[in-house]
Amino acid sequence: MSSGRTEPTGGLPPATARPATARPEGEYRQLIHVAYRLLGSLAEAEDAVQEAFVRWYALPDRQRAAVEVPGAWLTTVVGRICLDVLGSARARRERYVGAWIPEPLPDTVEWLGGRADDGGTDPAERIALDESLDMAFLVVLEAMTPAERVAFVLHDVFRYPFAELATITGRTPAACRQLASSARRRVRAARTPEPPTGLRARVVKDFKQAWEAQDIAALVGLLTPDATVVVDGGGLVGAALRPITGAGEIARYLVAVGGMAPGTTLRLQSVNGRPGLVARRGGTVVTVAAFALADGRITRIWAVRNPEKLQAWTE
Numbered sequence: 001m002s003s004g005r006t007e008p009t010g011g012l013p014p015a016t017a018r019p020a021t022a023r024p025e026g027e028y029r030q031l032i033h034v035a036y037r038l039l040g041s042l043a044e045a046e047d048a049v050q051e052a053f054v055r056w057y058a059l060p061d062r063q064r065a066a067v068e069v070p071g072a073w074l075t076t077v078v079g080r081i082c083l084d085v086l087g088s089a090r091a092r093r094e095r096y097v098g099a100w101i102p103e104p105l106p107d108t109v110e111w112l113g114g115r116a117d118d119g120g121t122d123p124a125e126r127i128a129l130d131e132s133l134d135m136a137f138l139v140v141l142e143a144m145t146p147a148e149r150v151a152f153v154l155h156d157v158f159r160y161p162f163a164e165l166a167t168i169t170g171r172t173p174a175a176c177r178q179l180a181s182s183a184r185r186r187v188r189a190a191r192t193p194e195p196p197t198g199l200r201a202r203v204v205k206d207f208k209q210a211w212e213a214q215d216i217a218a219l220v221g222l223l224t225p226d227a228t229v230v231v232d233g234g235g236l237v238g239a240a241l242r243p244i245t246g247a248g249e250i251a252r253y254l255v256a257v258g259g260m261a262p263g264t265t266l267r268l269q270s271v272n273g274r275p276g277l278v279a280r281r282g283g284t285v286v287t288v289a290a291f292a293l294a295d296g297r298i299t300r301i302w303a304v305r306n307p308e309k310l311q312a313w314t315e
Contacts, residue, residue: 027071028053031078037153038082039089040102040138042312048085052077075160079150079168086146097235099243101302102138103309104288107270131194132157133273135290135302140190144183151176152183195293201268201275203298204291208266208277211254219251224297229253234306237286250301261286278313285313 028049035045052074056064067073093100131137132153141149147169154160154168155176162173162180169176195203203222210218229250233239244253258264261281269278271290279287288310292300304310 027074030071031074034075034154034158035078035082036105037132037138037141037157038079038150039085040142041309042103042105043308044085048078048081051081072164075154075158076164076168079154079165083146083150083168086149097233098239098241099230099232100142101230101232101304101309102135102142103312104135104276104290104302104304105133105272106313107273130273135272135274136190136192136292136300137187138272139302140187144186145179147171148179148183148186151179152187155180156184192292192294192299195296197275199296200291200293203293203296204275204277205268207291207298208268211258212266214255214258216248216251216255219254220247222298223247223250224294224299227297227299227301229301229303231303232306232309234308236307237305239303239305285310288313 031049031052032042032045035048036042039045039048055077056070056074059067141153144152150169151162151165154165155162162176165171165176165180166173169179171179207219207222210222225247226245227247227250229240229244231239231244240253244250261279264279264281264286267278267280269276271278271288274290276291277287277289278285279289286307287303287305289301289303291298291302
């Protein structure tokens with residue numbers, strides 16, 4: 001932040017506005033939610049939020065007291081930090097070994113220490129927030145430009161006004177509207193009908209049982225013919241460096257991997273708010289898998305094995 005200049009205070013919609021006397025620490029959970037969706041990494045989200053608080057407390061008392069809505073100020077700063085991080089992330093990911101998958105999250109109760117929603121969120125907004133944690137949604141966000149991602153997430157998910165987005169992106173409100181519209185088209189193009197949670201859980205459970213039984217035929221029956229598995233090992237652990245495509249190829253790969261990892265246990269668990277699988281060996285989480293379904297069969301599996309992305313899963 002430039003010396004002697006205060007970040008624009010702006011304002012959030014009434015539902016998220018806070019009085020001037022509010023303790024900004026109370027905004028921490030909301031800021032983590034924003035930063036994680038912007039960055040796809042809980043560790044980077046925490047760093048971004050911590051940096052925002054450093055800037056908040058670096059303000060002279062007089063300037064801090066003049067900020068009418070601390071949450072809006074902090075969200076603006078977090079947005080700018082995330083925009084910078086996203087700009088440099090592309091270069092870093094070009095050097096990444098193998099596929100890069102967003103960091104998977106356990107249930108929000110576990111990773112935030114309590115429910116993110118206190119009952120005051122509109123049901124439609126609650127659904128939008130839940131969907132924006134889905135791994136398939138986060139993968140679509142990865143294909144966006146940094147500015148598109150910031151504009152879309154802050155406006156469409158968190159209802160941040162375009163006038164405030166302009167202060168974050170350095171563009172006009174009209175340009176921010178266009179960015180969000182472009183991102184929205186990407187999301188619509190990639191979206192598939194959301195299967196009921198019960199069906200999703202049942203399919204993942206059947207997949208777990210078939211994998212444990214090393215039943216290739218059963219695994220093939222649970223996958224679409226063109227299903228894809230993407231594995232993220234980050235060059236730190238063994239992982240397929242390229243996506244594996246085709247039900248038969250995936251089934252044989254899974255059986256082979258299972259045979260090479262004796263003592264591994266599978267557990268059904270929430271991954272980014274959806275039924276997923278967690279593999280443990282010797283009490284340590286070694287793989288977290290998220291799933292996408294269509295017509296009752298698995299279309300895509302994202303398996304994160306990079307230990308640096310599994311720290312939130314450490315018991």
